[in-house]
Amino acid sequence: MxxxxxxxxxxxxxxxxxxxxxxxxxxxxxKRAFSSYKSLKEVLKNYGLESEGTDTIPIFSLQTHEIQDTDKHFEHCMDNILFRMKHYGSLVLDSLESMRNEYVSTILHTSLHIAGDLTKKEFSMRPEFEIIREESSGRVDYAIKEAENLICVTEDKVQRSILEGFAQNIKQLESSYETNKRKRKRDGDDDFDYLYGIITSARDWHFLLYSPGEISQASEVPVTIEF
Structure with missing residues (x-):
């Protein structure tokens, strides 16, 4: 323009x-496309971490909330998943991306409804959300927002590509932070000096916490959902 x-x-x-x-x-x-980052080792070097895997990424304390089986959003989520499993069957390593996306989308939507009820905040989710910054750019599988600030970016990966997913999600978080930072400067807002990232195969879920110059993970092992 x-x-x-x-x-x-x-x-x-x-x-x-x-x-x-x-x-x-x-x-x-x-600009380098997010999808071009294949080496987690290359990305982690920028954080002073020497590893080809996730073992050197520090751990952060993930806050959890117990969801009752009678929660209306949880019940809807389970009905939705079981409805699909009747025709799709169980998820396997080579399940189609389109199939996995349906499960991921259902779980994310449910999480936002539950989080909204708990926090009294309005969340939104944008699939295939484009982020363009000086170093890297591309579309993220899902971007979650509170107001107009990005708070969470999700990378959907099959299990065999999960390390690539970590590398790409970290670069997405870096660019997302810069997007938020420029918006804060315009609006005079100092909130959201961190972002969460999610790498998932629908079955396994990994959670990252990003702030400038720092990256950490919720656990060395994923949260696993059996389909």
Missing amino acids: SKEDFMQAGLEMGPSMKLAKEAKTLKEKP
Whole structure:
């Protein structure tokens, strides 16, 4: 977008010129696609961690909440999953991505409903959400927002590609943080100085916590759901 485009949208000269320059920079500078990050070792080096696996990623304390079997959202989730399993059968290592996505989407939607009831906050979810920043760009499988701030980014991976999923999710979190940071500067808001990441095969769920220069995981082993 040009300076004139931003001015027509109602911005003054100063902000219009700044945004126009930023848009030009983002357009001209080559960006690396999230999907091109295949080596977790390469990504972890930026955090002072030397490993080809997840064993050196520090652990953070994951807060949990007990969900009652009678919770209406949980009941709906179980009915939804069982409804699909009747025709799909159990998930296996090579289950189609489209099949896994249906389970992932159901679980994420349920989680947002339950979290919304507990926190009295409004959450939204955007599939195939595009994030463009100076270093890396691409679409994330699911982006979860509270208001207009990204709080969680999900990477859907089959089990055999889970380490790639870690590498790509970390880069997605870095770019998502920069997106939030630029928005906070415009709005004068200091909230959300961290983000959560999820890498999942639908069966296994890994959780990351990102803040600038730091990455940690909830556990060395995944949370597993048997389908």
